Amino acid sequence: MTQQKLALITGGSKGLGKTLAGWLVHQGYDLILTARTADTLTATASELETADASIHALVGDVSDEAHQQAIADVVANYGQLDLLFNNASTLGTLPMPSLTDYDLDALAHVFRVNVIAPITLTQKLLPYLSDGLVVNLSSDAALGGYAGWGAYGASKAALDLISKTLANELHAQNVAVISVDPGDMRTDMHQDAFPNDDISDRPLPDVTLPFWGWLLGQDHMAISGQRFSAQAEVWEVTS
Amino acid sequence: MKVGSLHFDRPEHLVATCPASERGLSRDSIRLMVSTSEGHQHTQFHNLADQFRTGDVLVVNNSATMPASLPAEGRIGEFRLNLATDYGRGLWLAEPRWSVSQPGPLALKHGDVISIGELQAKLIAPYPNLPRLWFVQFDGCVVCSMDKIGEPIRYGYVKSAYDLQHYQTVFSRVRGSVEMPSAAYPFTESVVESLKHKGVQIAEITLHTGVSSLEVEVDDIEAHTLYPEPFSVSDETAQIINQAKEDNQRIVAVGTTVVRALESSWNGTVVQAKSGFTRRYIHPKVGIHVIDGLITGLHDPVTSHLAMLYTVASEDRIREAYREAIAEGYLWHEFGDSHLIWRG
Numbered sequence: 001m002t003q004q005k006l007a008l009i010t011g012g013s014k015g016l017g018k019t020l021a022g023w024l025v026h027q028g029y030d031l032i033l034t035a036r037t038a039d040t041l042t043a044t045a046s047e048l049e050t051a052d053a054s055i056h057a058l059v060g061d062v063s064d065e066a067h068q069q070a071i072a073d074v075v076a077n078y079g080q081l082d083l084l085f086n087n088a089s090t091l092g093t094l095p096m097p098s099l100t101d102y103d104l105d106a107l108a109h110v111f112r113v114n115v116i117a118p119i120t121l122t123q124k125l126l127p128y129l130s131d132g133l134v135v136n137l138s139s140d141a142a143l144g145g146y147a148g149w150g151a152y153g154a155s156k157a158a159l160d161l162i163s164k165t166l167a168n169e170l171h172a173q174n175v176a177v178i179s180v181d182p183g184d185m186r187t188d189m190h191q192d193a194f195p196n197d198d199i200s201d202r203p204l205p206d207v208t209l210p211f212w213g214w215l216l217g218q219d220h221m222a223i224s225g226q227r228f229s230a231q232a233e234v235w236e237v238t239s
Numbered sequence: 240m241k242v243g244s245l246h247f248d249r250p251e252h253l254v255a256t257c258p259a260s261e262r263g264l265s266r267d268s269i270r271l272m273v274s275t276s277e278g279h280q281h282t283q284f285h286n287l288a289d290q291f292r293t294g295d296v297l298v299v300n301n302s303a304t305m306p307a308s309l310p311a312e313g314r315i316g317e318f319r320l321n322l323a324t325d326y327g328r329g330l331w332l333a334e335p336r337w338s339v340s341q342p343g344p345l346a347l348k349h350g351d352v353i354s355i356g357e358l359q360a361k362l363i364a365p366y367p368n369l370p371r372l373w374f375v376q377f378d379g380c381v382v383c384s385m386d387k388i389g390e391p392i393r394y395g396y397v398k399s400a401y402d403l404q405h406y407q408t409v410f411s412r413v414r415g416s417v418e419m420p421s422a423a424y425p426f427t428e429s430v431v432e433s434l435k436h437k438g439v440q441i442a443e444i445t446l447h448t449g450v451s452s453l454e455v456e457v458d459d460i461e462a463h464t465l466y467p468e469p470f471s472v473s474d475e476t477a478q479i480i481n482q483a484k485e486d487n488q489r490i491v492a493v494g495t496t497v498v499r500a501l502e503s504s505w506n507g508t509v510v511q512a513k514s515g516f517t518r519r520y521i522h523p524k525v526g527i528h529v530i531d532g533l534i535t536g537l538h539d540p541v542t543s544h545l546a547m548l549y550t551v552a553s554e555d556r557i558r559e560a561y562r563e564a565i566a567e568g569y570l571w572h573e574f575g576d577s578h579l580i581w582r583g
Contacts, residue, residue: 233517
């Protein structure tokens with residue numbers, strides 16, 4: 001089959017990250033999966049194990065420096081990284097307080113996980129990302145201004161702008177950067193955001209698979225700098 | 240809208256089972272029904288230009304058909320793999336079937352490796368909510384394999400295999416469809432000439448068709464899943480359409496693919512050049528913004544295309560037209576008769 005490639009998915013033990021991992025394993029990628037909870041991560045890694053792909057499961061918090069270094073070490077060992085999915089993120093304090101009531105340390109933590117960590121990983125892994133694609137997972141909350149979603153939404157809005165900026169800054173190095181709003185999905189995170197709602201009407205994360213299939217089939221540099229909605233009716237290439 | 244709105248009885252025998260030439264007809268001598276708010280007229284397709292005025296714009300799909308049905312072999316034995324859509328880098332959406340007339344189900348699994356001629360391919364995942372379609376990763380040149388061992392996709396009602404040329408239209412220029420964009424099937428050079436002579440402009444879009452979608456299986460038709468197809472609307476075509484609309488000229492789409500591409504490129508005010516994948520589903524709730532008329536074939540009961548037709552004209556008028564078509568013995572499917580529907 002095709003030559004083995006490497007993909008890193010932060011927050012890869014469940015929800016969208018796990019769905020993506022399952023797709024990439026069959027498409028011939030070796031994987032680095034990270035998550036904070038060892039049990040869930042180990043279970044996912046062994047579930048996805050196939051003869052054709054190796055899976056590196058790294059337990060840790062993406063905002064933790066030692067964990068970031070552990071990731072960089074595995075990537076350095078490979079010598080190249082084809083896909084970086086900055087997928088891990090936090091909703092912050094639950095239930096989500098309004099901005100006027102937000103504890104400022106907790107607010108800073110949201111930005112450390114959702115904004116600073118993706119930048120840090122991009123910085124650290126940049127030497128290995130030539131011809132690679134960085135995908136930053138965003139949200140409609142980045143545009144919404146929904147009451148209660150201020151911290152999370154602002155962090156995702158920042159991540160959108162960071163993606164666009166990095167795309168311009170890294171163009172000459174042949175590194176593509178995009179952001180993707182996966183849309184509402186039936187995940188633990190979505191349930192955390194709506195603790196009292198029945199979310200069984202939301203689609204499972206595999207609803208986004210056609211989008212990922214399409215995205216990875218595109219010329220990365222041609223889509224760099226774009227923001228996509230995975231569940232939109234039209235996926236447009238604007239260049 | 241409830242799925243019951245898409246039900247009607249189409250007599251079994253009203254199906255074109257072979258190309259027009261096999262029935263002793265030229266393509267443009269097949270029948271054409273013209274539906275307006277005044278009623279329904281019946282003529283032959285070569286008289287199409289009579290329905291047009293100077294300045295009208297006809298928008299056509301320039302996608303050409305590929306021989307996308309391939310013999311495949313795997314753990315489950317021999318079967319056919321009908322390719323649907325090229326996702327790039329060897330990834331295709333495809334429909335595994337037992338045969339032309341027998342769809343499935345086939346007991347395929349994630350990770351299964353199958354052989355298609357000299358190629359190997361791996362099954363990645365079924366399409367969400369459409370388990371008869373699979374994402375398949377190939378390890379070599381798929382188009383080369385099609386040219387070597389592929390046949391045009393056909394279904395049970397077409398009794399014999401016909402050459403690919405029967406699946407091309409006079410507008411086919413860009414390879415990529417797996418089923419003929421069949422609304423353009425009855426067009427001939429002479430019909431095109433007569434339209435140009437009348438002062439009708441012809442503009443092109445590209446939309447590569449996938450495999451036919453199945454019946455709507457949900458109660459609310461708006462909840463039906465359409466899968467995306469690649470399309471492209473050029474700057475030139477966008478300008479021709481926008482200018483014509485500004486001048487109050489009429490825009491007529493040749494085929495539901497054209498309507499999808501144009502509605503996907505409509506920004507609320509004008510048509511913009513755009514390319515990508517679209518799964519825009521046109522039904523009465525979302526409305527239609529670009530076209531004034533649609534030339535299309537006759538569509539089967541319970542298909543999502545009927546919802547588009549109800550958006551161009553009303554459900555009542557389409558039902559009335561279909562009653563006439565059945566009474567007059569019109570033929571359904573890709574080699575069948577044609578229908579021009581004016582909006583309103």
